[in-house]
Amino acid sequence: xxxxxxxxxxxxxxxxxxxxxxxxxxxxxxxxxxxxxxxxxxxxxxxxxxxxxxxxxxxxxxxxxxxxxxxxxxxxxxxxxxxxxxxxxxxxxxxxxxxxxxxxxxxxxxxxxxxxxxxxxxxxxxxxxxxxxxxxxxxxxxxxxxxxxxxxxxxxxxxxxxxxxxxxxxxxxxxxxxxxxxxxxxxxxxxxxxxxxxxxxxxxxxxxxxxxxxxxxxxxxxxxxxxxxxxxxxxxxxxxxxxxxxxxxxxxxxxxxxxxxxxxxxxxxxxxxxxxxxxxxxxxxxxxxxxxxxxxxxxxxxxxxxxxxxxxxxxxxxxxxxxxxxxxxxxxxxxxxxxxxxxxxxxxxxxxxxxxxxxxxxxxxxxxxxxxxxxxxxxxxxxxxxxxxxxxxxxxxxxxxxxxxxxxxxxxxxxxxxxxxxxxxxxxxxxxxxxxxxxxxxxxxxxxxxxxxxxxxxxxxxxxxxxxxxxxxxxxxxxxxxxxxxxxxxxxxxxxxxxxxxxxxxxxxxxxxxxxxxxxxxxxxxxxxxxxxxxxxxxxxxxxxxxxxxxxxxxxxxxxxxxxxxxxxxxxxxxxxxxxxxxxxxxxxxxxxxxxxxxxxxxxxxxxxxxxxxxxxxxxxxxxxxx
Numbered sequence: 001x002x003x004x005x006x007x008x009x010x011x012x013x014x015x016x017x018x019x020x021x022x023x024x025x026x027x028x029x030x031x032x033x034x035x036x037x038x039x040x041x042x043x044x045x046x047x048x049x050x051x052x053x054x055x056x057x058x059x060x061x062x063x064x065x066x067x068x069x070x071x072x073x074x075x076x077x078x079x080x081x082x083x084x085x086x087x088x089x090x091x092x093x094x095x096x097x098x099x100x101x102x103x104x105x106x107x108x109x110x111x112x113x114x115x116x117x118x119x120x121x122x123x124x125x126x127x128x129x130x131x132x133x134x135x136x137x138x139x140x141x142x143x144x145x146x147x148x149x150x151x152x153x154x155x156x157x158x159x160x161x162x163x164x165x166x167x168x169x170x171x172x173x174x175x176x177x178x179x180x181x182x183x184x185x186x187x188x189x190x191x192x193x194x195x196x197x198x199x200x201x202x203x204x205x206x207x208x209x210x211x212x213x214x215x216x217x218x219x220x221x222x223x224x225x226x227x228x229x230x231x232x233x234x235x236x237x238x239x240x241x242x243x244x245x246x247x248x249x250x251x252x253x254x255x256x257x258x259x260x261x262x263x264x265x266x267x268x269x270x271x272x273x274x275x276x277x278x279x280x281x282x283x284x285x286x287x288x289x290x291x292x293x294x295x296x297x298x299x300x301x302x303x304x305x306x307x308x309x310x311x312x313x314x315x316x317x318x319x320x321x322x323x324x325x326x327x328x329x330x331x332x333x334x335x336x337x338x339x340x341x342x343x344x345x346x347x348x349x350x351x352x353x354x355x356x357x358x359x360x361x362x363x364x365x366x367x368x369x370x371x372x373x374x375x376x377x378x379x380x381x382x383x384x385x386x387x388x389x390x391x392x393x394x395x396x397x398x399x400x401x402x403x404x405x406x407x408x409x410x411x412x413x414x415x416x417x418x419x420x421x422x423x424x425x426x427x428x429x430x431x432x433x434x435x436x437x438x439x440x441x442x443x444x445x446x447x448x449x450x451x452x453x454x455x456x457x458x459x460x461x462x463x464x465x466x467x468x469x470x471x472x473x474x475x476x477x478x479x480x481x482x483x484x485x486x487x488x489x490x491x492x493x494x495x496x497x498x499x500x501x502x503x504x505x506x507x508x509x510x511x512x513x514x515x516x517x518x519x520x521x522x523x524x525x526x527x528x529x530x531x532x533x534x535x536x537x538x539x540x541x542x543x544x545x546x547x548x549x550x551x552x553x554x555x556x557x558x559x560x561x562x563x564x565x566x567x568x569x570x571x572x573x574x575x576x577x578x579x580x581x582x583x584x585x586x587x588x589x590x591x592x593x594x595x596x597x598x599x600x601x602x603x604x605x606x607x608x609x610x611x612x613x614x615x616x617x618x619x620x621x622x623x624x625x626x627x
Contacts, residue, residue, distance in 0.1 A: 001026040001064075001194045002047070002166060004220065007057040009046065016042050018218040024211070025575040026568045026617070029188055030196045031205040031227060034215035036432045036460045040198045043215065044068065044168050047196075060166070061618070067164030069172065072151035075144040080134065080154065083143055084125040087158035091118045121161075128157045131183035132176070133344055149175050149345075160187060167195040173204060173483050174457050177345045181483040182517045200461045202227050203485040210572075224579045227461075233583065240587065248282065255279050293462040294416030296439060299446040300475035305370045308332045309448060309477055310356065315365030317355045324363055325351045327501050335448065338471075338478045340492025342506060342513060347498040349481050353377065353451050356479060376447035380454050382438050388427035392417050392437055399441055415440040431458030439467070443474075450474065453481045485510055567617035574610040581606060 002024040009017045016039035024030055032040050045051040047058060048068060060066070073083065086092045094109050095118070101109055113119070126139060132153045143151065152175040159167060173181040181204065188195060188208040196213070199205055205212065205227035212223045212230035223230040255275045263272040310333040318324035325348045333339065341349050354360040355367065357377040386395075396408045403411075412422050416436045426434060435458040443450060450471075456464050464487060471478060471491050480491055488510060495506040495513065506513065581603040 001028070001061065002196075003059045005057050005059075007046075007053055009042070009051075009053055011042065011051065015218055017220070020218065020220040022213060022220040022222050023575075024194060024196070024213070024222070025572050026194055027192075027572055028194055028211050028575075029191065029209045030194070030211045030213050030222075031209040032196055032198045032213045032215060033200075033205070033227070033230070033461065035462070036430055036458075038215050039218075040215055041170055043220075044170060044196075044198070047166075047168065064166060065162075065164040066166045066168065067159045067162055068168040069152070069155045069159050069170070071155065072148050073143060073154040073158065075146070075151065077142045077144060079140050079142055080129065080146070081122065081125060081139040083154060084129060084157050084161050085121055087162040088116075088121060089162070091116060091121055094118070125157075125161050128160050128187075131180070131187065132157050133180050153180070156184075160191075163191070163193060165193050167191065167193065169195065169197045169199075171198055171200070173199065173201050176483055178342060178483045178485065178488065179344050179517045182485065182514045185485075186518055200456070200459065200464060201484055201486070202461060202464075203489075222579070224576050248284075252279060252282060293466050294414075294436070296436070296443075296467050296470035297414050298440075298443040298450070298470040298474040300473075301374070301446045301448045304335050305373060305448055307334045309335050309337070309369065309373065311366075311368040312362075313366045313368070315355075315362040315367055317351060317360050317362045319351075319360070321363065325501070326355075326498070326503060329362075329365065329503055331496070331503060331505075333449075333477055333479075335477055336475075338491055338493045339480065340488045340495045340510075341479055341481045341498060341503075342495055343498030343503075348501070348503070349498050350379070350453060352498060352503055353379070353453055353479065353481065356449065357451055373449065374445055374447040375449045375451065376442040376445065377451040378439055378442045378453060378455055379451075380457060383431070383434050383458070386426045386434060386438075388425065390426045391423050392426075392429070393422045395437065395441070399444065411444075412437075432460060432463060435459055436463070447476060449477045449479065451479045451481075454483065455480075456482060456484045456487060485514075567613050567620055570613040571610060571617060574606055574613060577606045578603065578610065 003022075005021050006019045007017050007021070008019055009015075032043070034040055042051065046053055048066060076083070078086070091113070094113050097109055098106070126136075129139065130136070134150075134153070138146075143154065146154065156169070156172055156175075159169075172184060176184060181201065185204050185207050188197065188204075197204070197209065207226070209226050210224070212225065212227055214221045214223065214230065214234065223233055225233075255278055259272050259275050259279070263276075310331075312329040312331045315329040316324035316327045317329070318326070329352075341352065343349050351360065355362060357375045359377075361367075392412055393408065396412055400408050400411065409419065409422060413419070417433060421429065421433065429437075435455070439452075439455060455467065459467065464484065468487060468490055478491060480488060482488055495508070495510075496503050497506040497513075508516075581599060585599050585603065
């Protein structure tokens with residue numbers, strides 16, 4: 001489906017790719033992973049044609065449709081549902097032609113509308129929108145009434161509805177809540193075409209992806225399976241590489257010792273010269289550079305407070321008198337509690353966090369806690385509110401006014417900001433670097449309660465793991481709001497659900513909650529709704545039934561579609577076989593050289609079969625397009 005061959009690309013004074021190659025099989029769901037800044041988004045721009053490679057190193061099938069979510073959808077007067085329906089350009093064009101086409105063309109238009117299942121389009125669009133967090137009432141609202149974050153969801157919904165041949169998603173869960181992320185995870189598993197997703201969400205990569213594309217050291221390497229499979233196989237490859245290098249180093253030392261010992265002896269000169277040539281021919285094996293991740297510093301409170309740490313009794317809280325967002329809160333939290341706060345966007349999770357942080361005061365009831373309790377509160381608005389002209393050093397100076405300059409710089413280095421970055425302006429720091437700075441600053445005073453509202457949005461997978469390790473070492477209470485299911489499962493020992501204007505304990509684990517979210521989205525999408533139908537949209541009286549066209553010679557479209565699908569499935573299976581054989585070849589090169597010949601023959605046959613299946617797929621697709 002997508003082939004990249006020997007791609008070398010540099011921009012903005014730095015190299016991103018150096019003779020990188022990869023072949024993505026059709027229908028694959030590929031997770032594109034790599035450290036922040038390696039060039040994942042740049043690769044997307046190259047595939048989309050927004051950046052131009054030096055030659056024709058990137059190849060796609062003819063007429064392949066590529067879809068992406070680059071920016072929020074514009075604020076237009078068009079309704080939400082109509083906006084999504086217009087994303088299917090063929091259906092939208094055919095529906096418009098119904099109003100103006102002459103009678104003799106009506107039959108052809110209706111035949112095509114039926115073929116693409118246009119009648120179910122409003123229902124499919126509604127299901128996607130509800131899954132991403134919109135209500136049935138939202139479907140009739142104009143786009144101009146939605147905020148930027150919600151219009152980003154609209155752009156994602158439009159891309160999913162249009163079902164392009166290659167769907168490119170760059171961190172799609174960053175503007176979703178946990179419920180939207182769970183729904184998207186299930187949706188991507190069923191996506192009918194190829195999808196490439198840049199994500200640091202381990203659960204999504206494990207549950208939705210058939211392949212992992214690793215971008216590192218300016219190269220691309222494709223692995224089969226989810227992220228856990230990728231980690232295991234990559235670790236094994238590194239282990240084999242280290243073993244091979246150790247073996248080569250030992251051989252090199254042995255040859256060099258012989259040369260040093262006998263190069264001056266005439267009787268051994270020939271043998272010594274032969275070993276010199278062997279040394280020259282030996283290609284050194286280099287290991288990829290170790291990628292170090294700075295830990296997070298989350299100091300624990302020195303003295304625990306008497307339980308309960310927090311108690312809420314019949315508390316109401318909101319922003320306007322008489323209009324509470326959350327009502328009748330009766331909850332207790334102790335020093336060692338790890339609370340995962342669930343609920344859709346707008347249900348009141350941030351309102352609850354503000355109350356615990358004492359940025360909001362309950363209108364009714366009681367919020368009881370010790371006067372000595374310290375709360376550390378991290379939320380996304382802090383990143384947005386940073387002065388772009390500020391530097392990390394200036395920020396830490398204000399946070400540590402009595403400390404020496406060397407102590408401040410040392411603390412920033414502990415946060416993961418080396419000396420070279422400490423006087424860099426905030427607007428030149430990456431999102432991950434800004435998040436690291438703020439997370440560590442929030443926890444610097446050893447709070448008794450740590451509130452983390454979407455702490456992982458700008459962190460890569462390794463940084464998320466470092467945050468997890470720090471939270472497990474932290475000895476205070478935690479309230480966690482995150483769309484990262486893996487972090488929620490590994491940190492939270494209790495779940496509270498924000499819904500219907502209150503917060504209550506959720507009886508179940510994250511698997512139970514995932515099922516609850518998917519079933520709720522299906523039920524909401526299946527409710528009766530006032531949406532357009534083909535008959536209502538057409539309005540004019542039915543045209544006379546046209547004469548049936550003569551049946552063309554050759555296979556029917558359904559037969560060709562089946563042949564194309566069969567060839568595509570065959571290609572996917574053979575691609576997996578090739579990946580397995582490549583692994584076996586790598587292992588055999590170290591542990592069983594005698595098996596190399598048989599494995600090489602098997603790989604050559606699998607490659608030939610894959611080429612034949614691809615040719616059959618292209619032929620079927622072209623015939624289907626003509627039909």
